[in-house]
Amino acid sequence: EDKVVQSPLSLVVHEGDTVTLNCSYEVTNFRSLLWYKQEKKAPTFLFMLTSSGIEKKSGRLSSILDKKELFSILNITATQTGDSAVYLCAVRAGNQFYFGTGTSLTVIP
Amino acid sequence: DGGITQSPKYLFRKEGQNVTLSCEQNLNHDAMYWYRQDPGQGLRLIYYSQIVNDFQKGDIAEGYSVSREKKESFPLTVTSAQKNPTAFYLCASSETAYNEQFFGPGTRLTVL
Numbered sequence: 001e002d003k004v005v006q007s008p009l010s011l012v013v014h015e016g017d018t019v020t021l022n023c024s025y026e027v028t029n030f031r032s033l034l035w036y037k038q039e040k041k042a043p044t045f046l047f048m049l050t051s052s053g054i055e056k057k058s059g060r061l062s063s064i065l066d067k068k069e070l071f072s073i074l075n076i077t078a079t080q081t082g083d084s085a086v087y088l089c090a091v092r093a094g095n096q097f098y099f100g101t102g103t104s105l106t107v108i109p
Numbered sequence: 110d111g112g113i114t115q116s117p118k119y120l121f122r123k124e125g126q127n128v129t130l131s132c133e134q135n136l137n138h139d140a141m142y143w144y145r146q147d148p149g150q151g152l153r154l155i156y157y158s159q160i161v162n163d164f165q166k167g168d169i170a171e172g173y174s175v176s177r178e179k180k181e182s183f184p185l186t187v188t189s190a191q192k193n194p195t196a197f198y199l200c201a202s203s204e205t206a207y208n209e210q211f212f213g214p215g216t217r218l219t220v221l
Contacts, residue, residue, distance in 0.1 A: 004151065031207070032207075034209055034210075036212075041214045041215045042199065042212040042213060042214050042215060043152075043199075043212050044212070045209045045210070045211065048208075048209045088151065088152070090152075090210075092207075095157070095159065095165070095206055096154055096157070096167060096168075097142070097152075097154060097210070098151075098154075099144075099151035099152040099153070100151050101149065101150055101151045102151060
């Protein structure tokens with residue numbers, strides 16, 4: 001059975017801290033791994049990773065994929081209160097997407 | 110102004126009634142998807158469509174039906190056969206099945 005597991009389930013940090021969110025997966029016919037940020041309603045796209053070891057970066061956020069160990073991490077440096085959200089990991093396997101339950105991040109001033 | 114719209118935002122229905130949720134996109138995307146989100150669970154795929162007039166079941170298709178008669182539109186019908194329909198429903202689209210998905214604002218359905 002295809003599955004995507006995210007950890008931790010929730011995290012509370014202070015502004016300025018660095019956080020690492022984890023996503024591990026077991027799927028057949030892996031195509032890509034995606035990260036989304038969900039604040040209130042619609043998830044917004046952050047990164048899509050298809051190759052191992054190549055870091056994707058956008059401002060204070062970065063992500064990397066390890067296809068041998070079947071996981072990805074999302075790093076956020078110098079966190080701000082605006083980073084508070086649920087971060088979703090999704091894996092495309094064949095023609096379907098499988099989502100993890102998400103990591104709820106709360107950044108307190 | 111391009112994007113994905115879903116309507117209505119909130120929907121209340123009595124048990125036993127069918128209800129249709131709207132999803133429209135003007136991004137010229139080929140692929141469209143319907144997900145259900147429940148508290149403490151990840152998004153679960155209900156149906157997806159990679160091209161007009163074609164759609165496939167996801168993991169939890171029972172009790173739902175869709176149509177894809179136009180590229181821009183992918184309505185979802187929640188039928189009375191769906192045992193636990195109260196949930197947050199998200200529609201998404203992607204340029205092709207290989208690209209990232211963009212999500213609509215969602216419809217919260219409550220069955221009384």
